[in-house]
Amino acid sequence: MNEDVLEPVQDHLVIGDRVRTLQDAPDSAHWNAVAIRGGRILAVGEANDLKPLLAPDWKITELPGTTLMPGFHDAHVHLGFHGFELSHVQLADSDTLEQAIARLEARAQTATDGAWLQGSGFSLQRWGIRSPDRAVLDRAFPEIPVLLRSQDHHSAFVNGAALRAAGITADTPDPDGGRIVRREDGSASGELLERATDLVASAMPEPSQRELRDALWTGARQLASLGITTVHHMAYEPARNARALAQQASREDFPVRVWACLMQEEIEAATALGIATGQGGSRYQVGGAKFFVDGALGSLSAWMLEPYDRHGGTGMVLTDPDVLRERVGLAIAAGLTPVAHAIGDAAVRALLDTYEHHAEAWRREGLRPRVEHAQHVHPDDVARLGSLGLIASMQPLHLTFDAAAIHDTLGSRIDRAFPIRSLQAAGATLAFGSDTPVAPPDVLASLRTAHDRSGEQGQVVQAGESIDPLDAVRAYTRGPAYAIGWEARSGQLAPGFDADLVAWSHDLTQGVPEGARAVATMVAGRWTYAS
DSSP states (O other): OOGGGSOTTSOEEEEOSEEOOOOSSOOOTTOOEEEEETTEEEEEEOHHHHGGGSOTTOEEEEOTTOEEEEOEEEEEEOHHHHHHHTTSEEOTTOOSHHHHHHHHHHHHTTOOTTOOEEEEEEOHHHHTOSSOOTHHHHHHOSSSOEEEEETTSSEEEEOHHHHHHHTOOTTOOOOTTEEEEEOTTSSEEEEEEETTHHHHHTTSOOOOHHHHHHHHHHHHHHHHHTTEEEEEEOOOSOHHHHHHHHHHHTSTTOSSEEEEEEEGGGHHHHHHHTOOTTOBOSSEEEEEEEEEOBOOTTTTOSOOSSOOTTTOOOOOBSSOHHHHHHHHHHHHHTTOOEEEEEOSHHHHHHHHHHHHHTHHHHHHTTOOOEEEEOOBOOHHHHHHHHHTTOEEEEOTTHHHHHHHHHHHHSGGGGGGBOOHHHHHHHTOEEEEOOOBTSSOOOHHHHHHHHHHOBOTTSOBOOGGGOOOHHHHHHTTTHHHHHHTTOTTTSSSOOTTSBOOEEEESSOGGGOOOTTOOEEEEEETTEEEEEO
């Protein structure tokens, strides 16, 4: 591909080997091209049939060997954090705490004075540790503050220097929705659960505006390289991140379109200002109000109906059901789509109770409430979620690193884990994503996992919940487009739709072979990635 095809000024013909429009009607076996005008799709068909439709001086991009498909959505991202964490010490594949410390020590050699050491993606299960203690971090880093975020981002591990910077002592109370894990003498062990992590994170130096902009662009470019054209941003980031995201994502050259949620704590401010779902332009729109009902499985803080096997306890309730019902009602009245994190089966049930209570109101407002994650769902609630017509926003790749924990802690009710096929059959709309930086935004790995259901160590979780490759692709395209009200402009290749497309090395509707990759990605007729 040449630089002279990067601007969507002229009519443009993109030719591959085949086209998968994902429309309901079957595609012609001879279709191999998409004609584009003004950032939208003019026509889809066989290249020679489309050429007469194009205005003089039209451009052509030929991508032999590729399959042209609609641009993929990642239906659950934290875009600012994703961009920043690309520069953190990567710990997702660290097998021991000692290995993680070695990586941190290597980074410390090049760190600037006053900088914190940050790592992301560790798993206590992979390390073989149940209750970590900061003593080992303190020996390696007595003066440099260290903040490590777990793979599920619902816990953290910090050293004494970080605790001192945050002013956390034995007398510091647990914050609402979080817990400072303590030693027998009452001092902090270094493990922080849920919102206790914010106590330390808030003590870190704020990034500059330039660093924030660079992180957003770095993250967005990486997403484009993976075939992603639209992201659903799930908030839970500082207000300055939200402001910078709105500014940058509104630009015509930003690599992805953004549907951006706000935190439910901001509903009153949004109401006062008249901010509601769908406001904005074609590149950036206001999303819904983000709620947290519970924690995560890896930290054993997902809220379960029955105690975890062997470990006991039923997890953490981050939003009381009565408060949830009240505030979801406020979100609906404000015109904000309720978007709620619910991983455990008790959390999902409490959320469905709330959505059912407000069903008349959100249907009247034309809102499409979402269950984010829906990882463990009682069979009765699978049927309810479907009958209510809700969005099941799920992340198949989470199964890969949760598989061992599911077998270990939920083996007695493993039939409730990641019920993707059952939710689809019940009538829920599937919208796939990654939850990056919790999991990498690897579209191809997610598609494989939705089909093979296998974890990192080969454990299979409910093989009967597998879905076929075409349905998995639709859950990355048509499903999330519907979830945000874009079904008439996104998720398919059809006349009048946004010219958001991906040229893949293989036809993903037939499966994801080794070596598959995104060859080129386009948003609004502009190439955002080319290999």
